[in-house]
Amino acid sequence: MLEVLTQKLTKIFHELGGKGKLSEKDIDTALREVRLSLLEADVNFKVVKELLSRVRERAVSTEVSQSLTPAQQVIKIVYEELIAILGHEPSKLAPIAHPPAVALLVGLQGSGKTTTAAKLAFHLKNLGQHPLLVAGDTRRPAAIEQIKLLGKQQNIPVYSENANALSITICCNALKQAKQTATNWVIIDTQGRLQIDEAMMQELADIKSKLQPLEVLLTVDAMTGQEAVKVAQEFHRRIGLTGLILTKLDGDARGGAALSIRFVTGVPIKFLGTGEKITALEPFYPDRFASRVLGMGDVLSLIEHAERTYSQQQARELERKMRTTSFDLNDLLEQLHQIHKIGPLTSLIEMLPGISKLASYMPEDEGEKRLTKIEAIILSMTTEERHNPRIINGSRRRRIARGSGTTPQDINQMLNQFYQMQKLTKTLMRGRPSKNMTSMFGIPFK
Numbered sequence: 001m002l003e004v005l006t007q008k009l010t011k012i013f014h015e016l017g018g019k020g021k022l023s024e025k026d027i028d029t030a031l032r033e034v035r036l037s038l039l040e041a042d043v044n045f046k047v048v049k050e051l052l053s054r055v056r057e058r059a060v061s062t063e064v065s066q067s068l069t070p071a072q073q074v075i076k077i078v079y080e081e082l083i084a085i086l087g088h089e090p091s092k093l094a095p096i097a098h099p100p101a102v103a104l105l106v107g108l109q110g111s112g113k114t115t116t117a118a119k120l121a122f123h124l125k126n127l128g129q130h131p132l133l134v135a136g137d138t139r140r141p142a143a144i145e146q147i148k149l150l151g152k153q154q155n156i157p158v159y160s161e162n163a164n165a166l167s168i169t170i171c172c173n174a175l176k177q178a179k180q181t182a183t184n185w186v187i188i189d190t191q192g193r194l195q196i197d198e199a200m201m202q203e204l205a206d207i208k209s210k211l212q213p214l215e216v217l218l219t220v221d222a223m224t225g226q227e228a229v230k231v232a233q234e235f236h237r238r239i240g241l242t243g244l245i246l247t248k249l250d251g252d253a254r255g256g257a258a259l260s261i262r263f264v265t266g267v268p269i270k271f272l273g274t275g276e277k278i279t280a281l282e283p284f285y286p287d288r289f290a291s292r293v294l295g296m297g298d299v300l301s302l303i304e305h306a307e308r309t310y311s312q313q314q315a316r317e318l319e320r321k322m323r324t325t326s327f328d329l330n331d332l333l334e335q336l337h338q339i340h341k342i343g344p345l346t347s348l349i350e351m352l353p354g355i356s357k358l359a360s361y362m363p364e365d366e367g368e369k370r371l372t373k374i375e376a377i378i379l380s381m382t383t384e385e386r387h388n389p390r391i392i393n394g395s396r397r398r399r400i401a402r403g404s405g406t407t408p409q410d411i412n413q414m415l416n417q418f419y420q421m422q423k424l425t426k427t428l429m430r431g432r433p434s435k436n437m438t439s440m441f442g443i444p445f446k
Contacts, residue, residue: 008037010295013078017071027059027074034078042225042256047085047263054081079290085259086286091243091268094214099184100132102175102213106204106239108231109192112247113219114143116273117189118150119281120217120245123271124185125156131185134174135160136167136207139191147189154278157183167191168207175211188213196231201238208239215242217270220257222246228257232265241265247273250280258289327422329386333378336371376404377414389415 012033019026031052038048058077093103103120107113114137121131133151137143141163151158159174171188178186190207193200208216218235220228228246235241244265246258249272262269269284378386380403385392392400392415397408404410 005037005041006293006295008040009034009293012037013071013075013294016074019071022059022070022074024060027056030074031056031059038259041259044226044229044256044260044264047260050263051081051085054084075294079294082259082290082293083286085263086289087262087268088286090283090285091270092283093270094242096184096214100175100178100186101184101215102186102188102211103215103217104188104190104204104208104211104213105217105219105245106190106235106241107192107219108196108221109140109194111192111219111221112273113137113192114146114189115150115276116219116245116247116271116281117187118147118154118156119273119278120271121151121156121185121187122154122278123281124187125154129185130182131156131187132174132178132181132183133158134171134186134188136170136174136188137191138163138165138167138170139193143189150278167203168210171207171211196234196238204239216240217243217245218267219245219247219273220261222249222257225256226260229261229264232261232267236265236267241267243268243270245269245271245273245281246284250274259293329378329381329389329418330383332418332421333375333386336375373404373406373410374414377406377411380404389418 012030016022016026016030034055035048035052038051039045055074055077058081059074094101105113105117105120117133121133124131133147133156135144135147135158137147144160144163148158148160150156159170159177161170161173167190174188175186177183188207188211190204191200216239218232218241220232222228224231232241232244244261244267246261246269249258258269258272261267272282272284272289274280274282377400380400381389381392385396385400392411394408397411400406400411401408
């Protein structure tokens with residue numbers, strides 16, 4: 001996520017930190033580099049101008065010149081002004097006064113609207129809500145089957161009708177059904193187009209007028225950069241939006257849309273789509289996002305991800321095993337499963353302060369492939385071998401290699417790294433990153 005921009009900004013501020021005292025010329029030089037980095041990242045020029053104007057005004061004042069750590073003070077100013085650009089406080093879904101409330105999801109075809117509707121329903125269900133998904137996109141018949149399948153997988157009810165039915169009729173009938181049940185959120189997947197046209201906008205306006213939705217949420221593809229901003233402006237002008245959901249942010253290495261759209265449109269970002277999994281939808285927090293852009297990590301989001309997949313009892317049991325050195329390969333296998341549930345390895349590393357820059361050194365999917373290989377090796381072992389891997393001799397290595405599609409050398413490498421991890425347990429529990437630990441996932445430590 002935003003790797004290119006983060007790398008460039010990190011380098012600029014690292015060079016600034018090498019200066020004991022900052023002159024006005026030093027600040028102007030650094031801000032010139034920041035400006036170029038932001039423009040290359042496809043950030044809207046109005047946003048760049050406003051951000052740097054605010055930063056320079058504060059940076060050349062006594063706030064920085066009299067600081068003991070002027071470079072750190074400049075970074076703090078950039079961080080605070082980024083938060084201001086992104087919207088200060090997190091914007092949540094509006095509270096429901098009279099259930100059921102309607103959330104109308106709109107957007108262009110290909111923006112991930114249908115999948116996002118299911119993710120939002122899953123998110124609300126985890127918060128104790130009772131959502132109903134509505135297959136309102138009859139223009140694309142596959143969307144009806146897709147949303148029915150996603151709902152079935154997560155045990156979320158879906159309302160659908162024949163593809164020949166009018167969208168507004170489907171939506172009205174779904175709302176009638178919701179009023180007869182315990183439903184409190186009706187999430188409607190509306191029709192999209194390849195481009196904005198009059199017919200689509202009129203249809204959405206009619207549905208909005210009829211249903212009076214509490215939320216009108218635009219799903220917009222973050223990877224399209226400034227085009228995403230233009231799309232958001234037009235939707236907001238024509239039908240009125242209450243919030244934005246940026247999708248495909250996991251593939252957005254630049255960050256133009258994410259850093260521009262709130263400031264340019266005035267519409268708050270409410271959620272971020274960070275992957276393909278049903279769990280890959282995050283509430284948007286401006287301070288956490290700014291922290292990740294500057295390579296400072298995002299520990300709070302990491303903790304929240306972990307808490308959704310890991311109970312306190314599991315955490316206590318893991319801590320006990322690590323403290324008593326009874327952590328074995330069965331436990332390692334369980335941890336790998338938990339990592340897969342939380343999210344892609346590169347996304348997790350981006351959230352860790354101090355080592356978030358390691359994500360940029362990892363070849364695409366390389367970390368995931370390494371984890372998959374380790375899982376295959378452990379699954380090819382007997383129960384006794386997992387509990388006491390030191391009994392694994394040459395013949396056992398060859399058998400495990402055949403069963404896992406690897407080589408005896410791969411087995412040796414994995415076991416050596418496991419033994420190193422056992423030795424480094426105390427260091428890791430103090431939160432200090434280790435060269436040996438990171439290399440286990442195929443990340444060059446620099």
